[in-house]
Ligand SMILES: [Ca+2]
């Protein structure tokens with residue numbers, strides 16, 4: 001097969017997921033379309049939008065429970081400038097609660113998600129030890145949330161820790177990172193009888209961002225907002241919200257035994 005023929009064959013394979021097998025995923029409050037899962041693949045919003053039916057029934061999920069259903073009332077449309085690359089799907093009735101909606105027959109919350117006390121010493125110590133490995137010598141540990149769930153369904157619970165400290169008064173994210181600031185999402189799991197802490201997403205600023213008056217590094221704050229099986233393989237993906245001083249995004253991470261892969265993302269920012 002020539003290279004061109006191979007590329008075409010691949011293109012056909014990628015685009016031939018039938019509409020019925022497409023499971024569109026929407027961020028509930030913004031209406032942003034992540035894209036879809038289908039046939040073991042993750043399909044970006046622009047591609048998924050071509051095959052979406054006008055009327056699709058979505059199940060609406062929050063962090064720990066399902067909040068009923070909503071219907072899409074039309075084709076995905078582009079957001080206004082500067083976010084014209086972002087597609088949104090109007091849901092009706094607009095759910096008052098819920099974070100992620102997916103049109104899929106399976107239960108996206110196959111196992112119980114528990115939010116646990118974020119002040120437990122064992123987790124504060126775990127975050128402190130991790131930050132020290134990233135050259136933050138005297139970490140000021142501030143945990144936003146801790147979630148306990150069996151992500152992969154092997155009977156052993158994992159723990160997701162979101163911790164951020166930009167030393168801001170109002171919990172906002174500054175334009176410039178102060179010295180010793182950070183934001184992380186960590187996964188703690190037991191591997192062969194030993195606890196292992198791994199980085200899902202994050203950034204570390206051992207030194208302050210300094211420079212000319214108009215220079216800045218626009219650091220991000222990350223936090224787990226949902227844990228859902230969004231492709232129906234029985235393993236739960238991690239949904240992380242991130243924000244910086246003038247925008248925000250939400251990203252779906254697939255957990256592989258070896259790595260975390262961001263599969264779909266939505267957002268808007270300047
Ligand atoms: Ca597990």
Ligand SMILES: [Ca+2]
Nearest residue numbers: 229230231235
């Ligand atoms: Ca999954």
